[in-house]
Amino acid sequence: MIFKILTLFPDFFSSPLRTGLLGKAVESGIIEVSVTDIREHATDNYRSCDDYPYGGGSGMVLMAGPLGRALERIRGEHTRVVLTSPSGTLLTQDLVSELAGHRDLCIVCGRYEGVDQRVIDRYIDYEISIGDYVLSGGEYAALAIIDAVSRYIPGFMSNRESLAEESFVGGLLEYPHYTRPEDIFGMKVPDVLLGGNHKKISEWRQDESIEKTKRVRPDLYKKYLLRKISGE
Numbered sequence: 001m002i003f004k005i006l007t008l009f010p011d012f013f014s015s016p017l018r019t020g021l022l023g024k025a026v027e028s029g030i031i032e033v034s035v036t037d038i039r040e041h042a043t044d045n046y047r048s049c050d051d052y053p054y055g056g057g058s059g060m061v062l063m064a065g066p067l068g069r070a071l072e073r074i075r076g077e078h079t080r081v082v083l084t085s086p087s088g089t090l091l092t093q094d095l096v097s098e099l100a101g102h103r104d105l106c107i108v109c110g111r112y113e114g115v116d117q118r119v120i121d122r123y124i125d126y127e128i129s130i131g132d133y134v135l136s137g138g139e140y141a142a143l144a145i146i147d148a149v150s151r152y153i154p155g156f157m158s159n160r161e162s163l164a165e166e167s168f169v170g171g172l173l174e175y176p177h178y179t180r181p182e183d184i185f186g187m188k189v190p191d192v193l194l195g196g197n198h199k200k201i202s203e204w205r206q207d208e209s210i211e212k213t214k215r216v217r218p219d220l221y222k223k224y225l226l227r228k229i230s231g232e
C-alpha cells in the first residue's frame with residue numbers, strides 16, 4: 001500500500017514512520033510512505049502557500065496553486081485523495097476498512113483555517129475528520145489514518161485475529177484484558193478467565209463488551225440493539 005502525504009511540515013513524520021509496527025512495515029516494504037513538502041510547489045521567492053481569506057475573517061487559507069500543483073505531480077490513475085478536516089466525515093472502522101481497499105492513498109494535511117475550496121472540489125475524494133475537536137494541523141490526523149488503515153494490510157500485524165476481536169468490530173467496544181500476576185493491589189483476575197472454559201470466557205467477554213458499550217457509548221449501544229432487533 002502506498003501513502004502519499006502532502007504537508008507543510010515534512011519533519012513531523014520522521015519519528016512516527018520509524019517507530020513500532022509502522023516503522024517495521026515501512027522498513028520491510030509492506031507499506032510505502034512518501035512525504036511531499038507543499039512549499040516545493042510554491043512559485044514565489046518566499047515559497048508562500050497561504051493567503052488571506054476572501055470576504056475577510058481571521059487566519060490564513062492554504063492556496064489552491066501550490067497544493068494543486070503538488071497533487072498533479074504525485075497523483076496517479078488509482079490514487080484516492082483524502083483531505084484531513086474537522087468538517088469532514090467522521091473516521092470510523094468501516095471507513096478505515098474501505099480506505100484500506102484503495103492501495104494508493106494521498107493524504108492532504110491542512111493548516112491555518114483550512115484549504116481553498118477549489119482544491120476540495122477538484123481533487124478530494126474523501127474529506128475526513130478524526131473526531132469532533134479541532135487540531136492545529138492535519139498531520140496528526142494523517143498519522144491516525146495511516147496507522148488505522150495499515151493494520152488491514154496483510155503482514156502489518158503478526159496476529160491478524162486481533163483485528164476481528166477489537167473494539168467497533170461487530171459494533172461493540174472491546175472487553176477488558178488481564179495479564180499476570182493473578183492478584184495485584186488486592187485486585188484479582190475474574191475467576192472465569194482462570195477456569196479454562198472457553199464457552200464461558202466467550203460469554204463473559206460478550207457481556208462485558210455490551211455493558212461497557214452501554215455505559216460509555218450509548219450511541220453505539222443503540223445501533224447494536226437496532227441491528228439485533230432487525231436480525232442483522
Ligand code: SAM
Pocket residue numbers: 083084085086087108109110111112113114115128129130131132133134135136137138139141
Ligand atoms: N478552520 C477550520 C474549521 O473550523 O473547521 C479548522 C482548521 S484546523 C486549525 C487546521 C487543519 O487541521 C485543518 O485544515 C485540518 O487539516 C486539520 N484538522 C483539525 N482538526 C481536525 C480533525 N478533527 N480531523 C482531521 N483534521 C483536522
